[in-house]
Amino acid sequence: MTALDTRGPTARTRATATFAVDVGGTWTRSRPLEDGAPTERVPTPSILRRPGVPVAVLRDDLVALLARLAPPGACVAVSLGAALDERTGIVHGSAPLWGAADDPVDLGAALARRRPDVAWHLVNDVTAAVTDLAVRHAPAGVRHVGYLTVSSGIAYRCLDVPRARIEIDERGLQGEVGHLVAQVDAEDADLLRLRCECGGAAHLAAISSGPGIARLVVQRAGATSDPVARLRAGLGAGEDWAQGVLRSAVAPVAALVRTLWTLDPHLDLLALGGGVVEGLGAVYEHTLRGLLAVPASYADPPRDDAWFDEHLRCCVPGDVDLLAGAAAAVSGAAEAVR
Ligand SMILES: [Zn+2]
Structure with a gap:
């Protein structure tokens, strides 16, 4: 038994994610949330990888990448290495993705416009990590x-x-x-x-x-x-x-x-x-x-x-699964509360 009961009465608007993505500064990993499904890894269109490219272009390319990865009609949990408001999908900044740019960007809305058939849920990567830790190791x-x-x-x-x-x-x-x-x-x-x-x-x-x-x-x-x-x-x-x-x-x-x-x-x-x-x-x-x-x-x-x-x-490599953690957070294991 683990410490965390994801069916608790305080759970957030719960959604059952069917697909998870982890956007890191270097790699973007994704997998369907079903037993045995393989994880796919592609380069992230980040300023780390593409220094000198305008941030607006990098943001567009990230939206395009996520839109391409999401299966039709999916409920997608996205772990993002960025300071963001999980309740609104507004990203305040991310040094690995966009350098010093600090203008808030409504990534959730951009994704919804590009792929309205998908239910998008953005989660901070440290939220994903702590949630996975609590679910699997606490x-x-x-x-x-x-x-x-x-x-x-x-x-x-x-x-x-x-x-x-x-x-x-x-x-x-x-x-x-x-x-x-x-x-x-x-x-x-x-x-x-x-x-x-x-x-x-x-x-x-x-x-x-x-x-x-x-x-x-x-x-x-x-x-x-x-x-x-x-x-x-x-x-x-x-x-x-x-x-x-x-x-x-x-x-x-x-x-x-x-x-x-x-x-x-x-x-x-x-x-x-x-x-x-x-x-x-x-x-x-x-x-x-x-x-x-x-x-x-x-x-x-x-x-x-x-x-x-x-x-x-x-932690040692592999201890924390950000894809599973993002999905668990979306399902109600970690509601962000003001
Ligand atoms: Zn500083």
Whole structure:
């Protein structure tokens, strides 16, 4: 038995998705929601893949791609790597898809115009992740499940499991933590000068995201064509500079995790995923646990491996299925509530 009862009385306008799509910055994956159906993968028309192409063209191409993928009359759950209002289908921005463009775009309406036979449901990708996590991995009785993605950007979502709801603000957002100022140790004060993709200084994403870590490698080990590979090799060889970079990158994430636990005593399970966490694997988890095992004050409880095993999960590739999570969210497992 899992913790989540998707038939709860608070479920959103429930729809049973018949097809799911996950739009990532690099790949768009899709599959019919029936047992054994294969997943198809095509390149996403994103600014990551097609730098220099006007954002209006990229948006049109994304609508055309989704319209082409959807089967006739389908109910489609779309997981989108973007800040969006799930209740309206309005997208506020997505660095991997459209760079710095921040004019709201009504993607839901554009899809409905292009394919009126399809019922479209847009879901934030972190919503999809936390919902899948709750459905498939959370033991019975958990209250809040959180998911923190650390990849090209950093974002968080918390699902109130018994109520099957995700609390959002007037714009439909929750947990855009990547653009908060990072907490860094005194010896890392120089990192506060690093610029974020959004233009801000000292943001968490400027230091701890994939591009942030690449900047740290260049700063401490010199220019290289593949900073992440350089870091991995340095960690494998036990080099001091590499361990220092990892610690500097993980420390602000650990500080955020400690803050989440402090502000949300019902956060029974917190998972970290995304390319940075999953790509670095065991060494990332070891560093994070090491930082969190030291109490920050008398108010911070001591945490040992048994506690971490129960409350903190660093995902490995394949742990979280965004297609299944988007479909579950649409079916009522995670209603976005203002
Ligand atoms: Zn930022």
